[in-house]
Amino acid sequence: MSAPRPFKIPESVLVVIHTPALEVLLIQRADADEHWQSVTGSKDQLEEDFAQTAAREVWEETGLDVHAPGCHLHDWGLENVYEIWPQWRHRYAPGVSRNRERVFGLTVPAALPVRLSPREHVAQRWLPWREAADQCFSPSNAEAILMLSRFVG
Template sequence: MGLKRPESVLVVIFSEQGRVLMLQREDDPEFWQSVTGTMEIGETPIQTAYREIAEELGVVLDVKKGQIKDCQQTNQYKIRDCWLHRYPKGTTKNTEHVFSVCIPEQSPIVLTEHLDYLWLSKEEAIALAWSQTNKAAIKAYAIGQQ
C-alpha cells in the first residue's frame, strides 16, 4: 500500500432518534470517531463518503437518492505524530471534508476496520469523540428527534 493522500472525509452518522454512531479504532482503542477515510486519486469527496461507509460499516447507500449530505465544511488539522509515516515526507496537515447521513439504528453493521461501535446520544458522542473536528461536526450536523 502506498502513502496516504492528506485529504479525507468525515461522515457523521445519526439516526432518526438523534443518536450518533461512533466507531472504536483498531489501531488505537482509546480513539473513537465517526466514519473517516482518505480520498483516493480521481475520487471526489462525496464518492469517498459513500465508499467509506460501505467499506467500514458494510452499509451500501444509494448515490442516486443523495442520502449523504455535504455539510459544505472543510477542516484542516495537524496529523498525529504517530501517523505521519503514512503520508508523503514533510506532510503535517490533512484536509477533511465533512458530510452527514441519517441511517436506521437497526441497519446491520459489519465492522472491517474498527473494534466496536456504539449508538450514543449526541452529548455522549461529543464527549467520546477523540478529535476536535469530529466533536464539532457531531454538534453541528447530527440531527433527528433530540
C-alpha cells in the same frame, strides 16, 4: 516481495452517521485504545470526489450503503484542516503534515447493525448525539456531531 504501499492522500472525509432521532454511530479504532470516532478515510485517488470517498469509506468501515432506501448522504459544505498526528505521518509522503477533511452527514432510518472491518475497528455503538460528541477523541469529530442539529430537521 510485495510492492510498497502508496502514500495516503492528505484529503479525507468525516462522515457522521445518524438517525432522524439524532442517535450517532461511533466506531472504536483497532490501532488506538479508547479512540471512538465517526467514519473517516482518505481519498484513494486525487480525482475521486469527496462524495465518492464518503460512500466508499462508509461501505468499507460499516457495510452500510449510502444509496439504500431511507439513507441520505449530505455534504455539509464544511472542511477542517488539521495537523496529522506524528504517529500517523509515516503513511504520507515526506514533508506532508496537514490534512484537509470534508464533513458529511449520513441519515439512516434507524440504528442499524453494522459490519466492522476488524483491521480498522473493533467495536461500535449508537449514542444520543451529545453523548457521542463527548466520547470522540477528535475535537473536529466532536464539533461536527455537536453541529448535527443544524443540518437535520
